[in-house]
Amino acid sequence: MTGKSTPSQQLRIVVIAPDTLHPDSDDTEAIELAERSRLLRITLLENGYNVIAVLPTDTFLDERIAQLQPDLIVVDAESGARDTLEHVVMATRDERRPIVLFTNDDDTTHVKDAVAAGVTAYIVAGLAPERIRPILEVAMARFQHEESLRRELADARSELQDRKVIDRAKGLLMQRRGLTEPQAYELLRKSAMDRGLKLGEIAQRMLDAADLLG
Incomplete structure (x- = not known):
C-alpha cells in the first residue's frame, strides 16, 4: 500500500547555518550555537521536511541556491544576524523564495528591517518542536499570498x-x-x-x- 505524500515531505528546504557547526571544544558559546542548530535540523527532519542541503553564508551562496532550487530557506542565525540576512536576501533577489529566520537574538529592533528585506517569518529563541510545522506552513501561505498580490x-x-x-x-x-x-x-x-x-x-x-x- 502506498501512502500520499504530505506537504511537508514535498517541501524542499535549504538550511543556512552559521560557521560554528564544528566549534572548538573550549568555546562554550559556539558549542551552544552548534547544538541549537543541530536540534533545529533534527526537528525539521522529524517533522517530515526534506532538508536537501545545509549551506554556509559564503560568496557561493547564490549559485548553490540557484542550483538546488529549494521551496523554502530556513536561516539559522546566531546573534547579530544582519550579515547572514544580507547574504541570503542578496542570494534570492533574482528569484524570490520564502525565508524563515530562527535566531537566539532577542533584540527585536531588526525585525522590521528583516521583513522589509524579504524575510517571511522572524522567529526568536524558544522554538518548540511542535511549532515548526505551523510556522513553516504559515510562512509558505504568507509568501504565496504576497507573491499573488505582487x-x-x-x-x-x-x-x-x-x-x-x-x-x-x-x-x-x-x-x-x-x-x-x-x-x-x-x-x-x-x-x-x-x-x-x-x-x-x-x-x-x-x-x-x-x-x-x-
Missing part, C-alpha cells in the same frame, strides 16, 4: 501602461490618417492579430516607427 500589482501596472500606449497610437492614427477612434482601434487590433502580437506591443511598435520617421 503579480496582480505588476499586471495592473502593465495593463495601465499598455492602455496609455494604445491611446497614444490611436491618437497618432486619428491625426495622420483622419480616422475616428473606433476605426483607429480596429486598425490596431487587426494589425496585432495579423502579426500575432498583443495590442500593446503593436501600438508600441507603431509609436517607435513614428519616432524614427519623425
Whole structure:
C-alpha cells in the first residue's frame, strides 16, 4: 500500500547555518550555537521536511541556491544576524523564495528591517518542536499570498501602461490618417492579430516607427 505524500515531505528546504557547526571544544558559546542548530535540523527532519542541503553564508551562496532550487530557506542565525540576512536576501533577489529566520537574538529592533528585506517569518529563541510545522506552513501561505498580490500589482501596472500606449497610437492614427477612434482601434487590433502580437506591443511598435520617421 502506498501512502500520499504530505506537504511537508514535498517541501524542499535549504538550511543556512552559521560557521560554528564544528566549534572548538573550549568555546562554550559556539558549542551552544552548534547544538541549537543541530536540534533545529533534527526537528525539521522529524517533522517530515526534506532538508536537501545545509549551506554556509559564503560568496557561493547564490549559485548553490540557484542550483538546488529549494521551496523554502530556513536561516539559522546566531546573534547579530544582519550579515547572514544580507547574504541570503542578496542570494534570492533574482528569484524570490520564502525565508524563515530562527535566531537566539532577542533584540527585536531588526525585525522590521528583516521583513522589509524579504524575510517571511522572524522567529526568536524558544522554538518548540511542535511549532515548526505551523510556522513553516504559515510562512509558505504568507509568501504565496504576497507573491499573488505582487503579480496582480505588476499586471495592473502593465495593463495601465499598455492602455496609455494604445491611446497614444490611436491618437497618432486619428491625426495622420483622419480616422475616428473606433476605426483607429480596429486598425490596431487587426494589425496585432495579423502579426500575432498583443495590442500593446503593436501600438508600441507603431509609436517607435513614428519616432524614427519623425
